[in-house]
């Protein structure tokens with residue numbers, strides 16, 4: 001790959017401002033070069049799009065890890081200009097260089113997650129009388145503009161008579177309401193008859209007191225009966241430090257709200273990612289097991305989920321009624337196939353179909369449909385016996401990737417499973433345009449991230465994963481009609497049909 005003419009920090013900066021603005025549909029004047037990139041709501045795929053476009057611009061592939069260390073445009077463009085200069089100097093001196101596509105020269109910072117798991121000592125639920133809320137009148141929910149949050153709203157509207165107060169990032173109440181309605185519409189679950197029961201609360205998880213001001217915080221603390229905390233920043237590229245405010249400190253503020261004036265049970269959406277430490281590889285982990293190992297959890301996102309669940313457990317030990325719900329990857333609605341098309345798995349599947357190859361790896365499709373996850377959370381949260389417990393919403397019978405590939409072939413897509421190294425080579429040599437989503441994911445997929453120089457796909461191979469039991473969860477759901485839809489070719493057909501209908505996938 002050859003280097004392009006000449007780039008300074010100033011022109012890289014201008015390029016980043018205009019491309020970021022375009023990516024997130026803002027005007028260039030709205031971009032602040034000192035603002036952290038994650039505050040623009042940049043998701044992992046968008047971050048990768050920026051990295052890929054930068055590669056085209058500069059003529060070398062910047063490490064995605066740069067975003068870990070230089071998280072705003074000012075510092076990032078400075079560093080990129082230096083890197084450009086270093087590479088130009090090497091090229092001028094005629095010294096042969098390898099492309100750095102699989103070379104991470106920036107080590108992620110070492111974090112002691114245990115030391116991060118400290119709950120503000122002023123959060124003291126034990127000073128208040130215990131409660132079990134059978135029929136809540138007022139529910140507080142975070143994450144209502146997200147994928148799972150939308151389905152939680154739907155379920156809560158149907159299973160309770162409560163009004164749902166939704167924390168939403170917006171300029172004002174009207175914009176907040178529009179955002180919530182638009183999100184529900186996008187998943188085809190908007191129902192006008194429930195309009196008045198959805199109440200926006202403008203705020204931000206990453207701010208003290210959820211960014212809603214002391215007075216409104218007190219009003220909510222007085223009137224809310226129960227809390228569902230589903231909001232979080234899901235970004236697989238940003239480091240712990242960039243996600244901590246929303247995911248960890250935001251959870252602390254939710255626990256503070258729950259522990260003021262009167263106790264409010266907190267139903268917290270965690271993730272099976274809390275078991276990502278290699279210490280659990282190959283081991284059976286059950287719902288109520290302690291999860292003290294954090295060493296080797298690599299993604300910043302997973303690190304924040306580990307710490308946040310620890311905070312919830314500390315609050316529980318101080319007397320707060322809580323339930324903890326750990327979904328695996330959440331797939332689309334099993335009835336309609338509607339899903340979050342921007343999620344990592346959909347982008348991967350689309351990219352592999354376009355490429356014609358899947359990697360032949362031992363990987364389990366560790367995913368549960370969103371209708372199952374939302375119904376299970378709401379049902380379990382309403383059972384008195386659930387209080388204090390954790391639930392693994394793991395699919396009881398996950399399917400191997402090889403089975404998915406078979407189904408995809410049977411739908412008429414011409415795909416083949418090839419050895420992983422060969423697949424990586426295909427990705428490097430033959431995926432050369434942003435038309436294939438794998439192109440933008442390339443840095444993420446090919447970079448060697450861990451101490452052992454493993455790529456992200458390596459880190460999620462079956463041999464590196466624990467066996468996550470969901471027996472207690474299935475037992476707790478036994479009295480309901482809620483069953484996790486089996487992963488079958490019919491389910492995949494439903495998903496594929498939706499993806500074709502929306503134009504995300506082309507017909508085989």
Ligand SMILES: NC(=O)c1ccc[n+]([C@@H]2O[C@H](COP(=O)([O-])OP(=O)(O)OC[C@H]3O[C@@H](n4cnc5c(N)ncnc54)[C@H](OP(=O)(O)O)[C@@H]3O)[C@@H](O)[C@H]2O)c1
Pocket residue numbers: 041142143144145146147148149167168169203204205206229230231232233234246269270271272305326327328329330331340
């Ligand atoms: N999706 C999965 O496969 C999966 C798997 C396991 C666990 N989970 C967990 O499930 C929960 C929901 O995930 P999801 O798939 O629904 O994610 P999502 O679609 O990305 O939605 C995230 C939600 O959190 C909100 N949020 C993010 N930062 C915020 C902030 N600073 N202040 C206020 N709200 C903020 C977002 O609001 P904006 O609209 O303003 O961005 C959005 O409503 C998360 O806790 C996640 O960790 C998800």
